[in-house]
Amino acid sequence: MDRDARLDRLYSLFDDLERHVGGKRRLRDCDGYMDWPDRGVYFFFANGEYRANGDQLRLTRVGTHAVSEGSGTTLWNRLRTHRGALSGTYEDGGNHRGSVFRERVGEALVERHGLHDEYPQWGHGSSAGRDLRLEELDLERRVSDYIRDLPFLWVNVDDEPSPDSDRAYLERNVIALVSNYGEDPIDPRDARWLGHDTSSEKIRRSGLWNVDHVDEACDPAVLDRVSEAIVETDSP
DNA sequence: GAACTTTCCAGATTTACTCC
């Protein structure tokens, strides 16, 4: 099976998954009281951007969590980090220093709109004080707007936290399969895709908001593992 | 050292249960 055919099967599996869980969700419509699996892999799709075949939304980011021994982080814990704060001091903002997805989206917004002078510290360091975070709040809100509007799916993969977990395997190999980095592009990104403005060559060339695994080879067996995971996934 | 993930904690919110 060539890469084209594998991608067709992957997206066909996403169609199955969507039917299985009752449709894609958006983070703006989700909360932690929904019945999320404790652990899993999530797939964000581009909003309004379709594959070359014209009827399937284009995958834009793959992620997971609990890939360290002993980790207790849940799937929702990770998703809400990407979603950002709903209320409080940083209402509708978030913390891009806790979510590389947020950081990369914000960085691309800075590039696209020439905001370097306004946000010189964006992405610098692993924490920031209150004053700096308030200065960055407007951009955090724009990032939240962008991410909360992306349709996403997830699969339940609840094995023990470890770098060798099934979650890590799925994440790594789905990224490797979809990535256009070093490949003849399949489903090339729309010219308006925000990721074209990031400084990360891996994001621009892979067509994904991912940096890790975009230049790796894909194990074809991952498609069977995705199929198995769909069966184990319930609607929240 | 940079990039990214996980942990911790205090306070807020929701749910479940009991009693009237």
Add this chain to the structure above:
DNA sequence: GGAGTAAATCTGGAAAGTTC
């Protein structure tokens, strides 16, 4: 059904830990 209470869960925020 409504009020009160306890338990469970979620939240934002900050910083430490892990991996490469």
